[in-house]
Amino acid sequence: MQVLPRRLVFATVGLLGLASVAHAQGTLSTQGFGYPPGGLSARALGTAGATGEFDLLSALNPAAITEIGTGLVTVQGQPEFRTVRVGDVSERSRVQRLPLVGAGLRVGRVGVMITASTLLDRSFATQSVGSALVDGRPVPTVDDYESRGALTELRLGAGWQWKSLRLGAAAVAVSGDNTVVRARTFPDSLRFGAVLDTASIGFQGVGAALGVNWRVKGGLLLGASLRVGGDLESVRSDSVVTRASVPGRVGAGILYDGLKGTILAAKVERVSWSAMNGLGTPATTARDVTNWSAGAEIFAGSLRAYPVLWRVGYASRQLPFLIGTTPVSERGLHTGVGVPIVGERAVIDIAAQRLQRRMTGDAAREDAWSVTVGLTVRP
Numbered sequence: 204m205q206v207l208p209r210r211l212v213f214a215t216v217g218l219l220g221l222a223s224v225a226h227a228q229g230t231l232s233t234q235g236f237g238y239p240p241g242g243l244s245a246r247a248l249g250t251a252g253a254t255g256e257f258d259l260l261s262a263l264n265p266a267a268i269t270e271i272g273t274g275l276v277t278v279q280g281q282p283e284f285r286t287v288r289v290g291d292v293s294e295r296s297r298v299q300r301l302p303l304v305g306a307g308l309r310v311g312r313v314g315v316m317i318t319a320s321t322l323l324d325r326s327f328a329t330q331s332v333g334s335a336l337v338d339g340r341p342v343p344t345v346d347d348y349e350s351r352g353a354l355t356e357l358r359l360g361a362g363w364q365w366k367s368l369r370l371g372a373a374a375v376a377v378s379g380d381n382t383v384v385r386a387r388t389f390p391d392s393l394r395f396g397a398v399l400d401t402a403s404i405g406f407q408g409v410g411a412a413l414g415v416n417w418r419v420k421g422g423l424l425l426g427a428s429l430r431v432g433g434d435l436e437s438v439r440s441d442s443v444v445t446r447a448s449v450p451g452r453v454g455a456g457i458l459y460d461g462l463k464g465t466i467l468a469a470k471v472e473r474v475s476w477s478a479m480n481g482l483g484t485p486a487t488t489a490r491d492v493t494n495w496s497a498g499a500e501i502f503a504g505s506l507r508a509y510p511v512l513w514r515v516g517y518a519s520r521q522l523p524f525l526i527g528t529t530p531v532s533e534r535g536l537h538t539g540v541g542v543p544i545v546g547e548r549a550v551i552d553i554a555a556q557r558l559q560r561r562m563t564g565d566a567a568r569e570d571a572w573s574v575t576v577g578l579t580v581r582p
Contacts, residue, residue, distance in 0.1 A: 230287055230296065231531045231560045231569040235487045235524025236479060237325030237353065240302040241494075245279050245577030248554035249539020250498025251516025253468040256426035256456030257416060259362075260305065260579065262320040263454060264414035264428035265371025268362030271316060272581060274308035279552075279577035289567045300324055303577070314362045322354040325381060335387075342395065345388045352381030354406055367418045371428075375410035377435060377449050406482075408435030410449040422461020428454050432478055447482035450489075450523075451475040464502040471495040476523035490530065492521035498537065512541035514554070526562060533560045539575075552577040 232238040243252045244260035252261075259267040260277050281300040286293055300321060307316030331348075334341040360373030382403040389395035414428035432449030454472035476489040498516025505511060515538050522531040539554035553576050560569040 230285060231526065231562060231567060232285070232522060232533070232571070233298075233325060234522070234526055234531070235325075235489060236483065237323035237524075239323055239474075239523060240281065240300065240321050241520075242303070242320040242322075242356065244277070244303060245552035245554045245575040246512075246514070246539065246541055248537060248556065248575050249514030249516065249541070249552065250468060250500055251496040251518035251535065251537040251556075252494075253456070253470050253496045253498035253516050253518075254458060254466070254500065255470055255496075256414075256428060256454060257424060257458050257468070259307075259314075259316065260303070260577070262303065262305075262318045262356060262358055264416065264426055264456075265316075265358070265360035265373040265412055266362050266369040266414035266416045266426065266428070268307065268314040268316045268360050268371055269364050269369040269416075271307050271309055271314035271362070274306075275579055275581045276306045277577060277579040278304045279575055281573060281575045283571055283573040285569055285571045287567065287569045298324070298326060302575075312363055316358075316360050316362075318358045318360075320356050320358075322356040322377060322379075324353045326351050326353070337395070343390050345390070347384075347386045347388075349384045349386075350381060351384075352379060354379040358412065360412065362414075369416040371412075371414040373412040373414075375412055375430065375449070377408035377410065378406060380405040403439070404444065405438045406435065407438060408449040409433040410451075422459050424458040424460070426456040426458070428452075432475070435479065435482060437482055445482050447480060448478035450478045466500040468499070469495070469497040474523070479523075488525050488528075489523045490521075490525060492523055494518070494520040506543055507546065509543040509546055511543070514539040514541070522560065529562045529564065529566065531560055531562055533558055535559070547581065549578070549580045552579070 242262035247255045247258040247261045255261045256264045259270045285296045302321040305318035357376040358373045362371035385400040387398040410432045412430045416426045430452040432451045435449045437444045452474045456470040458468040460466045479489045496518035501513045502510045520533040535558040541552045556573040558571040
């Protein structure tokens with residue numbers, strides 16, 4: 204959870220139609236329904252996501268599941284440390300995510316894998332000091348607002364190979380919840396008691412994904428994937444509150460592994476976040492975005508006779524939710540390393556990201572360091 208200071212309250216956000224709670228987050232990234240981590244594994248993040256269309260651990264292209272071998276289990280954590288700057292004012296915050304877990308095995312010639320990845324993360328807290336009228340007299344108050352929640356994408360996918368093509372398909376379910384807690388306390392606690400108000404809402408949706416990887420010739424591979432979104436609903440007390448659609452996505456990648464000890468890759472994607480408009484209040488406005496990245500993976504050195512993989516990449520992204528009517532963009536330098544700890548049976552992948560997020564017009568900016576650590580075990 205990130206703790207946000209009152210000095211950086213600069214955007215009004217209506218929370219998912221729960222109530223007219225007009226409180227903002229002191230970040231550029233966690234607007235609207237939240238921040239999209241991207242469904243990428245730690246090893247793909249080391250290349251800024253450039254290898255994502257060919258990475259079986261990432262929740263993007265089900266065709267990559269063909270590479271699963273006999274089976275695996277993977278889990279990763281992702282702390283992020285942010286500094287927001289508005290003029291000459293700056294404040295720090297942090298957030299901890301568990302953005303991806305997965306497990307899979309081979310059944311005959313088909314690889315099968317189930318993953319749970321964070322589609323949107325919206326956890327924040329903010330505090331403000333004000334006053335309330337009690338018997339016609341102003342009384343000092345302290346108001347705390349906290350949001351805890353996320354939308355999670357669950358995938359059950361399968362991949363198989365046909366000649367030079369690797370094909371994949373997956374069923375997608377989106378679920379999650381968001382809880383808002385509003386607490387008002389009074390410095391004069393002997394005369395006034397605290398007030399606590401809680402509101403919660405859940406989400407449920409469905410979709411499907413298709414993917415293909417094609418080794419064109421020699422070391423050249425092409426990949427593409429598609430997510431088709433079905434209905435997405437917000438639910439309170441078993442009643443549907445609002446309806447929209449799971450955002451669609453189309454992505455394409457190119458990878459070249461014909462150089463000794465080096466892999467080069469690039470990826471581009473288009474995500475239709477505007478399909479979520481109508482799920483929340485009019486203040487929660489989403490836009491369609493285009494993201495791209497390029498990176499490399501290099502085999503250099505070894506540990507117990509197994510190669511150590513070094514990665515680097517650059518990514519440019521557009522964030523889905525506006526601040527008022529102003530878009531926010533993100534660019535980042537990525538690096539990473541893959542280290543075998545029990546031969547090929549257990550690997551730790553570490554990715555470090557230096558991210559910069561800006562509002563159009565540079566009215567505010569957010570600098571962030573993110574470290575993603577993933578552990579993959581093959582039984």
